[in-house]
Amino acid sequence: MAELRNLSRSECEALLRRGEVGRVALATPTGPHIVPVNYTVSRGDVVVATAPYSVLGSSGRDTLLAFEVDHVEHAQQRGWSVVVRGRAEMVEDPEEVRTLGRLLPRPWASGTRTLYLRIPLDEVSGRRLGGGWDLEATMPQRPTT
């Protein structure tokens, strides 16, 4: 059985900055939901892109959300996962919205309009499975704001 250990806050933040796709868990009137999202790290927070009338756009503002990004290599029995939890707010600053429009791909959000939700790193946790390898080497570096 591969070793499972907790990641430090700085390890978690370094991995967060390298990802592009994660998943958001949210409470909805019909129970928990989970949706894949494109994201980036902007001004120190996770920012996810969604459509205004999606499940996330409708039920994910001004409420607690959980966000997860991971990388798993089945054959090598190794991987890592980082989870962020915090109260999400819509990005309102026009300058930041313009920057996000350039930086943040949003293929998982259908429709032509984009809503950006900011999830502060109120709670950050991470785990890695398997030792002796460079976590960050598993993800391509991407520009962040």
Next chain:
Amino acid sequence: MAELRNLSRSECEALLRRGEVGRVALATPTGPHIVPVNYTVSRGDVVVATAPYSVLGSSGRDTLLAFEVDHVEHAQQRGWSVVVRGRAEMVEDPEEVRTLGRLLPRPWASGTRTLYLRIPLDEVSGRRLGGGWDLEATMPQRPTT
């Protein structure tokens, strides 16, 4: 921008049967949470492995859960995601527990004891991003019960 389209129920089920790692979203007393899990398909339901005293083991029984599995290829701008939602119950049948113990890896569940949660496919949805490629070829086939 790559094409985003919905998957049929049978496409979703075929993809579910090939995965090994997914994520579960659940409601907890402190808000939504999301945890990576090893899973299999057993008797037509998604069954995830967790530890009895984990967040999922504590707050994930006899309640609504959402489960997601996906495969994303950044460079090709293509991928798919399948989401299952249903009321989870602990697997109680001793024979099924023994079978799951043989079939289901559980490296993401720490500790020595395993709790199996069954999530019925009450609601199944999926989306694919990008066309012209074989979705199932993205995952290795694995045995299921």
